[in-house]
Amino acid sequence: MPSPSRKRVILLGATGSIGESTLRVIRAHRDRLELVGVAAHHNAEKLFAICREFGVRHAALGDASVKASAPPGITLHRGPEGLNILATLPEADTVLVAIVGTTALQPTLAALAAKKTIALASKEILVLAGKLVMAAAHASGSRLLPVDSEHNAVFQCLEGHRTADVRRLVLTASGGAFRDWPIEKLAQVTPADALQHPTWAMGPKITVDSATLANKGLELIEAQWLFGLRAEQCQAVLHAQSIVHCLVEFTDGSMLAQLCPPSMTFPIQHALLYPERAAAGTDTALSLDKIFSLDFRPAEATRYPCLRLAQEAMAAGGTAPAVFNAANEVAVAAFLQSRVPFLAIPRIIEHTLATVKLIEPTTLDQILAVDAEARVTATHFTNQP
Amino acid sequence: MPSPSRKRVILLGATGSIGESTLRVIRAHRDRLELVGVAAHHNAEKLFAICREFGVRHAALGDASVKASAPPGITLHRGPEGLNILATLPEADTVLVAIVGTTALQPTLAALAAKKTIALASKEILVLAGKLVMAAAHASGSRLLPVDSEHNAVFQCLEGHRTADVRRLVLTASGGAFRDWPIEKLAQVTPADALQHPTWAMGPKITVDSATLANKGLELIEAQWLFGLRAEQCQAVLHAQSIVHCLVEFTDGSMLAQLCPPSMTFPIQHALLYPERAAAGTDTALSLDKIFSLDFRPAEATRYPCLRLAQEAMAAGGTAPAVFNAANEVAVAAFLQSRVPFLAIPRIIEHTLATVKLIEPTTLDQILAVDAEARVTATHFTNQP
Numbered sequence: 001m002p003s004p005s006r007k008r009v010i011l012l013g014a015t016g017s018i019g020e021s022t023l024r025v026i027r028a029h030r031d032r033l034e035l036v037g038v039a040a041h042h043n044a045e046k047l048f049a050i051c052r053e054f055g056v057r058h059a060a061l062g063d064a065s066v067k068a069s070a071p072p073g074i075t076l077h078r079g080p081e082g083l084n085i086l087a088t089l090p091e092a093d094t095v096l097v098a099i100v101g102t103t104a105l106q107p108t109l110a111a112l113a114a115k116k117t118i119a120l121a122s123k124e125i126l127v128l129a130g131k132l133v134m135a136a137a138h139a140s141g142s143r144l145l146p147v148d149s150e151h152n153a154v155f156q157c158l159e160g161h162r163t164a165d166v167r168r169l170v171l172t173a174s175g176g177a178f179r180d181w182p183i184e185k186l187a188q189v190t191p192a193d194a195l196q197h198p199t200w201a202m203g204p205k206i207t208v209d210s211a212t213l214a215n216k217g218l219e220l221i222e223a224q225w226l227f228g229l230r231a232e233q234c235q236a237v238l239h240a241q242s243i244v245h246c247l248v249e250f251t252d253g254s255m256l257a258q259l260c261p262p263s264m265t266f267p268i269q270h271a272l273l274y275p276e277r278a279a280a281g282t283d284t285a286l287s288l289d290k291i292f293s294l295d296f297r298p299a300e301a302t303r304y305p306c307l308r309l310a311q312e313a314m315a316a317g318g319t320a321p322a323v324f325n326a327a328n329e330v331a332v333a334a335f336l337q338s339r340v341p342f343l344a345i346p347r348i349i350e351h352t353l354a355t356v357k358l359i360e361p362t363t364l365d366q367i368l369a370v371d372a373e374a375r376v377t378a379t380h381f382t383n384q385p
Numbered sequence: 386m387p388s389p390s391r392k393r394v395i396l397l398g399a400t401g402s403i404g405e406s407t408l409r410v411i412r413a414h415r416d417r418l419e420l421v422g423v424a425a426h427h428n429a430e431k432l433f434a435i436c437r438e439f440g441v442r443h444a445a446l447g448d449a450s451v452k453a454s455a456p457p458g459i460t461l462h463r464g465p466e467g468l469n470i471l472a473t474l475p476e477a478d479t480v481l482v483a484i485v486g487t488t489a490l491q492p493t494l495a496a497l498a499a500k501k502t503i504a505l506a507s508k509e510i511l512v513l514a515g516k517l518v519m520a521a522a523h524a525s526g527s528r529l530l531p532v533d534s535e536h537n538a539v540f541q542c543l544e545g546h547r548t549a550d551v552r553r554l555v556l557t558a559s560g561g562a563f564r565d566w567p568i569e570k571l572a573q574v575t576p577a578d579a580l581q582h583p584t585w586a587m588g589p590k591i592t593v594d595s596a597t598l599a600n601k602g603l604e605l606i607e608a609q610w611l612f613g614l615r616a617e618q619c620q621a622v623l624h625a626q627s628i629v630h631c632l633v634e635f636t637d638g639s640m641l642a643q644l645c646p647p648s649m650t651f652p653i654q655h656a657l658l659y660p661e662r663a664a665a666g667t668d669t670a671l672s673l674d675k676i677f678s679l680d681f682r683p684a685e686a687t688r689y690p691c692l693r694l695a696q697e698a699m700a701a702g703g704t705a706p707a708v709f710n711a712a713n714e715v716a717v718a719a720f721l722q723s724r725v726p727f728l729a730i731p732r733i734i735e736h737t738l739a740t741v742k743l744i745e746p747t748t749l750d751q752i753l754a755v756d757a758e759a760r761v762t763a764t765h766f767t768n769q770p
Contacts, residue, residue: 156641159545161544235673251662254645256542257643266637279636279637286634290682298673
């Protein structure tokens with residue numbers, strides 16, 4: 001019999017980097033957390049191994065074409081409808097959404113409709129459909145708990161304080177691989193250069209996004225939705241050590257900051273156990289027993305044009321953030337395949353933002369249509385000689 | 386007619402450094418704050434000038450021997466009883482206690498009994514009588530709002546969080562005038578050397594206490610009472626810039642910190658307006674528009690023996706913190722008069738702590754008797770050849 005106080009968790013995106021950190025948290029806190037469902041895109045073997053380790057009986061593969069049959073005792077759901085079934089399993093309390101891309105949208109909306117608590121680790125959900133998702137959460141009374149280290153940090157800083165008293169949120173950015181390069185050398189950046197992230201070990205797309213600060217721009221857009229702020233209140237600052245994850249400035253000039261070592265287990269554990277805290281972290285806390293420094297500097301506009309473009313898209317609202325995101329994905333993929341230079345990334349985004357008509361979407365289909373149109377526009381521009 | 390939403394404030398210690406900062410806050414927020422009573426030790430002229438500027442009708446001088454007659458329209462109260470009358474004026478909501486020394490104890494207890502909110506800037510109150518004062522606050526349902534920058538910082542970090550989830554509080558210390566001196570040179574420190582504080586402009590006694598970290602030790606004792614923690618949970622770390630005022634580590638390894646420039650108007654304004662925040666600070670907030678660093682290092686035990694002695698007194702409990710405080714006052718006064726060397730300060734404290742019998746006091750008289758005995762013991766030891 002599971003203990004009645006254990007939270008029952010569904011993990012969408014179990015085989016990726018966030019998924020692995022989540023499994024570490026659950027392993028370290030089996031008295032408080034129980035995994036009841038897991039989904040992945042196509043890695044059936046790894047998914048079934050997780051099911052065996054954690055005694056999970058419901059699994060889903062987002063890619064319906066994968067030829068895999070479920071081992072005895074495991075029910076395998078397939079495709080988008082399978083993800084929806086998994087995200088709404090009656091036996092679960094909390095759905096941790098760590099699927100990348102637009103695939104995350106439908107199951108998240110389904111989970112919200114089923115009144116699940118959402119632990120959110122997927123950027124696209126709020127960047128593309130912030131208004132729809134926040135309205136769905138409000139309508140169902142479900143909580144959206146941020147799992148990204150920066151947003152989880154803001155959430156912790158705002159507990160017990162009023163959003164009306166916030167002057168600005170400042171999310172920290174490591175500054176990525178090129179923060180100390182001479183700006184004139186950025187024209188020669190190779191994909192291999194871009195994949196050297198100073199503090200976080202992540203996938204190639206997000207590592208490039210960290211080098212351009214497109215990643216931080218997407219996080220600012222998410223923060224705006226999560227915390228109900230105006231675009232100009234959401235800012236970024238460079239902080240090389242990735243220990244301070246946010247600074248919240250109140251109207252009276254006081255600031256609160258959240259600090260922890262750069263490991264995803266801290267925010268994942270916080271979100272999964274909220275409003276409780278465990279007696280121990282999954283990873284070791286910051287030591288104050290030796291000398292250390294926390295360094296901050298402004299993000300230079302000339303070095304990080306993608307950050308400016310994201311802020312402009314955030315201020316424009318409507319589908320502009322979705323267009324920014326789609327164009328950036330196309331541009332980064334082209335850069336990683338050595339089809340365009342590093343400095344083409346902001347040019348492709350800027351062109352796409354200027355080309356695709358901005359609308360105020362009211363349905364998911366409208367958003368997905370704009371996302372598709374932006375990808376076509378960006379790809380076309382990318383392929384021009 | 387005063388606006389009904391204005392807080393009516395009594396300021397005990399109006400002519401000192403905290404008093405001056407408090408007046409700056411009230412000047413900047415006259416729509417929210419009204420001064421209704423002011424007290425000082427003996428500076429009648431300055432006190433009456435404050436009354437005229439702020440239209441205050443009740444004043445008190447702690448030193449009953451001062452020959453001063455009140456200007457027309459001002460009622461002047463005198464001596465300890467006069468301070469009690471002022472602290473319990475029916476027209477006031479909040480009493481900001483910034484009187485130094487044991488004089489603050491009686492009016493604070495009187496104000497708590499009269500159900501006033503206490504904005505606390507006087508260390509001695511909790512160091513000497515933590516148990517009595519916290520019990521009085523609990524009995525009357527009055528709030529104790531910390532005004533010291535470190536404790537106000539902790540208060541802000543703990544809002545919305547549970548004390549049971551706190552692993553430790555870490556208060557920051559600038560490290561004082563000698564943090565970078567070779568330890569072997571500390572034997573030659575002069576009073577003039579000790580009065581060079583790196584970041585805060587304060588009186589001589591507290592500036593010496595900052596150089597020995599006796600000040601931080603007293604603050605740890607206060608923090609223990611204010612936030613209901615165990616002695617070993619209250620720690621200090623050196624932070625040269627005095628921008629981060631505390632770090633609160635939770636059991637799961639997350640930390641919250643509070644930051645603002647080193648000006649007392651930030652915590653004073655926060656405490657006086659709590660639970661509201663004003664649309665602006667009295668002083669300018671921290672800028673993130675230029676490069677800056679926040680540096681931390683452990684407080685070396687060999688450099689700061691007074692910190693260790695304070696922590697031992699805190700762990701011992703009972704009257705040990707009062708004895709620490711009294712012995713430190715005697716020792717610092719003797720050092721400032723060039724009667725004993727700098728390194729005699731911890732020796733005088735250690736001797737006094739070892740000599741005066743520890744009791745668990747239940748009345749203010751018992752505490753004041755121990756305070757007096759500790760001063761005699763410390764003075765005797767100080768005067769030995």
